[in-house]
Amino acid sequence: MKKTYKIDVDCANCANKMEQAAKDTKGVKDATVSFMTLKMTVEFEEGADVDATMKEVLKNCKKVEDDCEIFLK
Amino acid sequence: MNKKQKKVLIRIIISAVLMISLHFIPVTGYVRFGLYMIPYLIIGYDILKKAWKGILNRQVFDENFLMAVATVGAVALGEYQEGVAVMLFYQIGELFQSYAVGKSRRNISDLMDIRPDYANIETDGTLTKVDPDEVSVGSIIVVSAGEKIPIDGVIVEGSSSLNTAALTGESVPRSVHPGDEVISGCINEKGLLKIRTTREFGESTVSRILELVENASSRKSRSEAFISKFARVYTPAVCYSALALALLPPLILYLTGNDPQISTWIYRALTFLVISCPCALVISIPLTFFAGIGGASKEGVLVKGSVFLETLSKVKYVVFDKTGTMTKGSFEVVGIHHSPVPEKELLYFAAHAEAHSSHPISKSLLRAFEEDGGRIDLGKVGSVEEISGEGVIATVDGKKVCVGNKRLMARLGLEAVDCHEIGTVVHVAVDNTYYGHILIADQIKEGAKEAIEKLHRAGIRKTVMLTGDRTETAEGVAKELGILEVYSQLLPGDKVDMVEKLLGEKHAGEMLAFVGDGINDAPVLSRADIGIAMGAMGSDAAIEAADIVLMDDDPRKIAKAIRIAQKCIRIVYENIWFAIGVKLLCLLLGALGIANMWIAIFADVGVMVIAVINAIRALMVKKL
Numbered sequence: 001m002k003k004t005y006k007i008d009v010d011c012a013n014c015a016n017k018m019e020q021a022a023k024d025t026k027g028v029k030d031a032t033v034s035f036m037t038l039k040m041t042v043e044f045e046e047g048a049d050v051d052a053t054m055k056e057v058l059k060n061c062k063k064v065e066d067d068c069e070i071f072l073k
Numbered sequence: 074m075n076k077k078q079k080k081v082l083i084r085i086i087i088s089a090v091l092m093i094s095l096h097f098i099p100v101t102g103y104v105r106f107g108l109y110m111i112p113y114l115i116i117g118y119d120i121l122k123k124a125w126k127g128i129l130n131r132q133v134f135d136e137n138f139l140m141a142v143a144t145v146g147a148v149a150l151g152e153y154q155e156g157v158a159v160m161l162f163y164q165i166g167e168l169f170q171s172y173a174v175g176k177s178r179r180n181i182s183d184l185m186d187i188r189p190d191y192a193n194i195e196t197d198g199t200l201t202k203v204d205p206d207e208v209s210v211g212s213i214i215v216v217s218a219g220e221k222i223p224i225d226g227v228i229v230e231g232s233s234s235l236n237t238a239a240l241t242g243e244s245v246p247r248s249v250h251p252g253d254e255v256i257s258g259c260i261n262e263k264g265l266l267k268i269r270t271t272r273e274f275g276e277s278t279v280s281r282i283l284e285l286v287e288n289a290s291s292r293k294s295r296s297e298a299f300i301s302k303f304a305r306v307y308t309p310a311v312c313y314s315a316l317a318l319a320l321l322p323p324l325i326l327y328l329t330g331n332d333p334q335i336s337t338w339i340y341r342a343l344t345f346l347v348i349s350c351p352c353a354l355v356i357s358i359p360l361t362f363f364a365g366i367g368g369a370s371k372e373g374v375l376v377k378g379s380v381f382l383e384t385l386s387k388v389k390y391v392v393f394d395k396t397g398t399m400t401k402g403s404f405e406v407v408g409i410h411h412s413p414v415p416e417k418e419l420l421y422f423a424a425h426a427e428a429h430s431s432h433p434i435s436k437s438l439l440r441a442f443e444e445d446g447g448r449i450d451l452g453k454v455g456s457v458e459e460i461s462g463e464g465v466i467a468t469v470d471g472k473k474v475c476v477g478n479k480r481l482m483a484r485l486g487l488e489a490v491d492c493h494e495i496g497t498v499v500h501v502a503v504d505n506t507y508y509g510h511i512l513i514a515d516q517i518k519e520g521a522k523e524a525i526e527k528l529h530r531a532g533i534r535k536t537v538m539l540t541g542d543r544t545e546t547a548e549g550v551a552k553e554l555g556i557l558e559v560y561s562q563l564l565p566g567d568k569v570d571m572v573e574k575l576l577g578e579k580h581a582g583e584m585l586a587f588v589g590d591g592i593n594d595a596p597v598l599s600r601a602d603i604g605i606a607m608g609a610m611g612s613d614a615a616i617e618a619a620d621i622v623l624m625d626d627d628p629r630k631i632a633k634a635i636r637i638a639q640k641c642i643r644i645v646y647e648n649i650w651f652a653i654g655v656k657l658l659c660l661l662l663g664a665l666g667i668a669n670m671w672i673a674i675f676a677d678v679g680v681m682v683i684a685v686i687n688a689i690r691a692l693m694v695k696k697l
Binding site: 004010011012013014016017019020032034035036037038041063064065066067 | 123126127130132135136167170171174177178288293301304305351352355356359360362363
């Protein structure tokens with residue numbers, strides 16, 4: 001399953017880092033972050049709990065880039 | 074500028090003023106240090122904080138860390154002014170970058186500002202504004218002058234001209250009348266239109282286009298992937314090199330009995346760090362693609378992802394479908410030859426004789442007659458006899474009018490004159506006298522010839538046309554347009570085989586594009602390296618199957634799309650080479666001690682500013 005989230009981040013390299021952090025999160029099959037459109041598209045692994053996974057993704061992103069936000073709907 | 078940016082701007086101004094005035098204040102020692110710390114902290118406190126947090130989170134090698142180390146190092150060496158300057162220019166660069174990015178983000182979203190906010194529904198004579206999402210299929214919506222059509226539908230009342238510029242880039246308005254299908258996203262320029270919706274909002278053209286554009290960014294190109302990988306390796310590599318530069322030469326000098334010159338080497342190492350910041354690359358490459366996709370959509374070319382822009386720029390072979398792509402797909406009278414009477418009169422007889430038929434050829438005769446200002450009067454038509462496979466014999470104005478092929482003329486004992494042009498020839502005889510023939514053909518689109526020329530000029534090596542049509546017609550069209558290769562009488566399945574064969578023949582690194590109108594050619598669109606669907610307004614299959622969607626059916630847009638892609642990729646490479654080149658050069662000069670901190674600042678901020686400005690050029694595609 002794929003979902004797209006709005007994000008907020010200031011620099012392009014930070015967006016790349018967020019992408020990597022999201023990819024490395026358990027339950028995430030693949031993730032792309034577009035700095036230009038400020039959007040993160042996450043593909044979840046089958047059976048993954050979306051809400052819990054996204055919380056984890058946000059936590060990991062905060063770790064690599066303190067000044068970022070993912071707007072979980 | 075937003076609030077965040079304004080705050081940074083104020084900090085930049087204050088610390089710049091302080092720094093310059095401190096230059097003229099003759100103080101030394103701790104006082105001097107203390108005074109310089111004021112602008113330094115004003116401009117750099119957030120960077121220092123972020124760097125510190127990065128260290129705590131074990132995310133050491135980022136720009137903040139580089140800047141923090143470089144400036145703290147410079148201050149420690151007593152180079153206060155340079156420390157402040159580096160921080161100051163870094164912030165100026167960041168501010169410029171965020172301003173430029175924000176600006177182009179807005180520019181491009183303005184271009185795609187086609188989302189309707191509401192729909193007017195008429196119930197019992199009163200209008201209510203509702204969310205387009207809530208309008209069910211078959212409802213009547215009202216669109217006044219200046220409003221966007223929110224949902225696809227058919228006009229039931231009112232005539233107007235529609236501005237389709239936001240969708241197609243075409244500035245000439247389209248006139249519409251009751252019974253015409255209209256698509257969402259167009260702007261009603263005058264008058265009131267009542268429209269019966271034929272789709273739900275979510276299925277309407279506007280929604281599908283927006284979805285496509287919004288998802289475009291998730292398909293990244295190889296250059297983008299390369300840059301993010303590069304940045305991941307590059308920053309730590311530079312940090313370790315800087316460390317080595319600070320430690321190794323002094324150590325070697327010391328061991329060989331020379332003066333280790335520790336502060337010189339540390340200064341060089343710090344210069345190294347300032348130069349190394351990868352921002353110019355990391356920002357300018359996605360920005361270029363973003364601007365390229367934005368510029369293309371302004372011209373009515375929708376690109377589904379930057380990876381397709383990259384592929385499109387390498388296209389050397391363009392394969393077309395004929396009908397609907399190069400030709401209009403409808404039959405029209407293109408010529409009247411050898412007629413002893415005025416053309417209008419010949420058309421009058423032919424149209425009346427065929428007035429009862431619904432065959433496409435007959436319809437085209439009627440259309441030509443009516444477009445010429447004529448009106449069919451069925452009262453003038455007497456008996457009509459159809460001769461299967463040959464034509465009709467009818468009585469018009471009491472005269473015996475025969476309209477049909479050569480065989481019909483032969484049956485009448487008349488000699489028909491052959492036509493040297495391509496198309497279907499309809500001979501006409503009135504009262505057993507040969508009146509000449511009418512040529513009917515699937516018309517070549519306006520600009521099709523120009524489109525092929527433009528493609529060849531854009532560096533396309535081979536143009537190929539595939540069609541299910543007769544060989545004669547196909548070759549005639551290809552010859553007229555200047556298409557190099559043509560394969561005719563193909564079944565839909567043969568087209569896939571043909572494309573497979575062409576794919577096998579091309580050289581590595583060259584790409585093949587297939588252009589079709591999305592009807593029956595979805596498999597070919599997805600099989601080619603890149604599928605371009607044209608005239609996609611309203612066709613689901615085309616938008617689904619293609620990688621690039623041309624909003625209107627102008628074949629010239631194909632060459633334009635390729636030009637846009639080529640320009641975009643050229644800028645991407647310019648930026649990659651320019652940024653890496655300047656940085657490597659400055660790194661080398663820095664290591665040798667030739668480049669000082671000021672050159673380092675240029676290598677960082679200057680290169681980034683230039684690269685961003687260059688990237689924005691990709692948005693300018695009007696004249697391509």
